Amino acid sequence: MCPASHHPSPANHAPPPAVGIDDATGPVPDDATGPSPSGTTRPSPDDATGPVPDDATGPSPSGTTRPSPDNATGPAPDNATGPAPDRATASSRHRAADPSRHLATAPALRRQDFGRRELYGLLDTGSLRRLRRDTYVRSAPDAPSWRRQAEEHAAVLHAIITQGVTGVVALESAAILHGGRCLSQPAHVDLVVTWNDGGLRRAPTRLLPDRPPSRDLAPGDRRRALRRRPIVRHRFDLEPDDVVELGSLRLTGLERTIEDCARFLEPDRALAVVDSLFAVAVGAGDRPWDRRAAIDAAAGRLRMRLLERLAARRGERGVRRARAVINTATPWSQSVWESELRRLCLVHGLLPPEPQMPVGLPGVTYYVDLGWRSEHVAVEVDGEIKYAETPAEVLAAQVVRQERIEAQGFEVVRLTPAEVRDGGRALEALRNALPLTASEGRPLPELRTPRERRAALS
Incomplete structure (x- = not known):
């Protein structure tokens, strides 16, 4: 998350x-x-x-x-x-x-x-x-x-x-x-x-x-x-x-x-x-x-x-x-990794995800980092500090939270900053979760890095 x-x-x-x-x-x-x-x-x-x-x-x-x-x-x-x-x-x-x-x-x-x-x-x-x-x-x-x-x-x-x-x-x-x-x-x-x-x-x-x-x-x-x-x-x-x-x-x-x-x-x-x-x-x-x-x-x-x-x-x-x-740009990105994952989606032709997408449950609304509501896919980007410093009870609560979101019919994709930095691994996980039609959009080449521009030409 x-x-x-x-x-x-x-x-x-x-x-x-x-x-x-x-x-x-x-x-x-x-x-x-x-x-x-x-x-x-x-x-x-x-x-x-x-x-x-x-x-x-x-x-x-x-x-x-x-x-x-x-x-x-x-x-x-x-x-x-x-x-x-x-x-x-x-x-x-x-x-x-x-x-x-x-x-x-x-x-x-x-x-x-x-x-x-x-x-x-x-x-x-x-x-x-x-x-x-x-x-x-x-x-x-x-x-x-x-x-x-x-x-x-x-x-x-x-x-x-x-x-x-x-x-x-x-x-x-x-x-x-x-x-x-x-x-x-x-x-x-x-x-x-x-x-x-x-x-x-x-x-x-x-x-x-x-x-x-x-x-x-x-x-x-x-x-x-x-x-x-x-x-x-x-x-x-x-x-x-x-x-x-x-x-x-x-x-x-x-x-x-x-x-x-x-x-x-x-x-x-x-x-x-x-x-x-x-x-x-x-x-x-x-x-x-x-x-x-x-x-x-x-x-x-x-x-x-x-x-x-x-x-x-x-x-x-x-x-x-x-x-x-x-x-x-959006004011709803809650970490640099959410911003980078959103950019990767746009550069590689995935439908733009909704940042901080609300998922309503009885009596409570959860906000997932990124999501595609119509495709019922939610993405959580786990911060690197968490695994070193977050107590076990907090991790257990995250599991409960994920189970509640999944009970609403959403597939939850969890990614780490290392996977987002890698780019390829994050995109593979998203494409496996999304329908093919959500991965066939028009890329936004203006947001490509020099490395991505070179890869696109090769």
């Missing part, structure tokens, strides 16, 4: 305006990523992280939810549980743990008798990541990847605030600060900076003067090099109304963040983020079942505003894909 994930209220998310990056590293080179004024993207400088690979899935504190046994209506639906321990919104998560403990400066390392050789060794093992000149992010290579990436992300945001780094936090970094979820926790921070009239090429850095610029690397090496960078700088125009403030940070506003994520992220990551931000924008909290009509109406108005924004960008990069993402 897919957990009912927690969506923070919009009142808690006043996003920020433009942050520019005027640091000691100098001008950004011409391999910097980010959409250009015409919508194209330029790769980012040495201190920037590159795009996350297409298959960069995996649970994260912001991507998994703690499922509960009874996703039912009533005064408080049993499955409307709160966030799992590490599923707090990014802003509260960054406040809870002291991010400064993950930062290290060159003077501090020298005081600990770290010479250049020791520093290179820490960089090679991944214990340190270079943030900017003389500033490093501590990392625990043996820690779970989502925890390590969340801590590094918080440390980079802390450095942006405390070290006078300028720029506007954008894309997935802004989405997390708004209370959204990502398919996997980004370890880097996206920043929008102003255009540099003096050119984009930078002088060699003091630490690594012989390192070739990423634009000169082979495609695979370039992607790996960019992924190691903790800050990704983008250069494109932002209207003043598209920037908001959150404490000492400036970030793109909620609607601008949705627009940018829909345009510039790969479709799997884009839909996961946009679904969660739809829920934030329309106030779909963790128990919204009794306000379904109002939430649907608010989501419809939000969708129209976003499509109007895209209409003004006709011909620019990513607009066609963004339309598909926004038209597909």
Whole structure:
């Protein structure tokens, strides 16, 4: 059963305006990523992280939810549980743990008798990541990847605030600060900076003067090099109304963040983020079942505003894909895995499933994660946290819940995040449960990832 994930209220998310990056590293080179004024993207400088690979899935504190046994209506639906321990919104998560403990400066390392050789060794093992000149992010290579990436992300945001780094936090970094979820926790921070009239090429850095610029690397090496960078700088125009403030940070506003994520992220990551931000924008909290009509109406108005924004960008990069993402988005997705499974259905020609489909029983209504009512098929996506931390009595209650749903004539398909990530296994399970006519729809190619596009051509 897919957990009912927690969506923070919009009142808690006043996003920020433009942050520019005027640091000691100098001008950004011409391999910097980010959409250009015409919508194209330029790769980012040495201190920037590159795009996350297409298959960069995996649970994260912001991507998994703690499922509960009874996703039912009533005064408080049993499955409307709160966030799992590490599923707090990014802003509260960054406040809870002291991010400064993950930062290290060159003077501090020298005081600990770290010479250049020791520093290179820490960089090679991944214990340190270079943030900017003389500033490093501590990392625990043996820690779970989502925890390590969340801590590094918080440390980079802390450095942006405390070290006078300028720029506007954008894309997935802004989405997390708004209370959204990502398919996997980004370890880097996206920043929008102003255009540099003096050119984009930078002088060699003091630490690594012989390192070739990423634009000169082979495609695979370039992607790996960019992924190691903790800050990704983008250069494109932002209207003043598209920037908001959150404490000492400036970030793109909620609607601008949705627009940018829909345009510039790969479709799997884009839909996961946009679904969660739809829920934030329309106030779909963790128990919204009794306000379904109002939430649907608010989501419809939000969708129209976003499509109007895209209409003004006709011909620019990513607009066609963004339309598909926004038209597909729903505030009812309760985890990133529900979003990804829904996308897989649309990409492979299955009829669109209904998110949070109600199944009425005498005296109670259960809400299954996804379903096809006319085909009497219900899908539950079990969160990965459940099997490690959920007590036996909760699992037993889930069995009772499933038996009650099956007694209403529904076939229940249970999937794990690993099966959804695999894609093929999840689709096989759904096709085995659905009639053939439900699997012969028209695919939505705009939502295909690069890997899926290559597979479709082969």
